[in-house]
Amino acid sequence: MAVTVSVLGSGSRGNATFIKTDSVRLLIDAGLSRRELGKRLEAIGEDPDGIDAVFITHEHNDHGAGLGPLLGDLPVRAFLTRGTLRGLKADAFELHGGEIVPITAGVSFTVGDAEITAFAVPHDANEPVAFSVKAGGIRVTQLTDVGHLSDAVARNLLDADCLILESNHDLEMLRVGPYPWALKERLMGRFGHLSNYAVGKFIREQFDGRASHLVLAHLSEKNNHPEIARQETLRALKQRGFKTTVTMTNQQEPTAPIRLC
Ligand SMILES: [Zn+2]
Ligand SMILES: [Zn+2]
Numbered sequence: 001m002a003v004t005v006s007v008l009g010s011g012s013r014g015n016a017t018f019i020k021t022d023s024v025r026l027l028i029d030a031g032l033s034r035r036e037l038g039k040r041l042e043a044i045g046e047d048p049d050g051i052d053a054v055f056i057t058h059e060h061n062d063h064g065a066g067l068g069p070l071l072g073d074l075p076v077r078a079f080l081t082r083g084t085l086r087g088l089k090a091d092a093f094e095l096h097g098g099e100i101v102p103i104t105a106g107v108s109f110t111v112g113d114a115e116i117t118a119f120a121v122p123h124d125a126n127e128p129v130a131f132s133v134k135a136g137g138i139r140v141t142q143l144t145d146v147g148h149l150s151d152a153v154a155r156n157l158l159d160a161d162c163l164i165l166e167s168n169h170d171l172e173m174l175r176v177g178p179y180p181w182a183l184k185e186r187l188m189g190r191f192g193h194l195s196n197y198a199v200g201k202f203i204r205e206q207f208d209g210r211a212s213h214l215v216l217a218h219l220s221e222k223n224n225h226p227e228i229a230r231q232e233t234l235r236a237l238k239q240r241g242f243k244t245t246v247t248m249t250n251q252q253e254p255t256a257p258i259r260l261c
Pocket of ligand 1: 011012015060062063218
């Protein structure tokens, strides 16, 4: 049994994460164009049409804009909360042999050999969730687009073998950066995005250290720098004595596939 993970792209211009188990090929979010999605799957040695199911976290463009075209092209099953469904107007999508399945946060469901749990997250969208996927005893959990880590949310990050976590902005870069104040407030707010500092705090105070891989995602291109985010996380891991491998994602290209077994 092995599970392969690649973040195909991550950031405010489009997100998609590919997870392959023994029996199914899954996608968390469809924020890339159909063409770009195919290209990136090919780049990591996968079939460009090889998607069985997709899970959408929320209706923001960078997570859901590619869902309509994907469902119009491939027989994919799409799982999303009713709020996300409404936000994307997904009822109007043309299907090509696939289906749209409404889900509820806290209620697990299965796709092939994978058991998926959606959990509610604080973010400024209709009914946003994050996903944890477990297959053959291996758990992959992804959390992006989250304003703050309440204990309830942080509990869902325990017991992961691979944890994909948002490290959106550096607080100082955001403060002095080019964004208008209202947008800065939104990003820093309790329903915005997670900072490098918040990730470090999570690692120091709540992380169980079980994951062999920690993948930092949804980095801002204007208000963060990959090396600053990476160093902040490495410092916190070192303080805890964890030997977790840290992988950075970016907007332009997929990460090398991470194989978990
Ligand atoms: Zn986003
Ligand atoms: Zn969002």
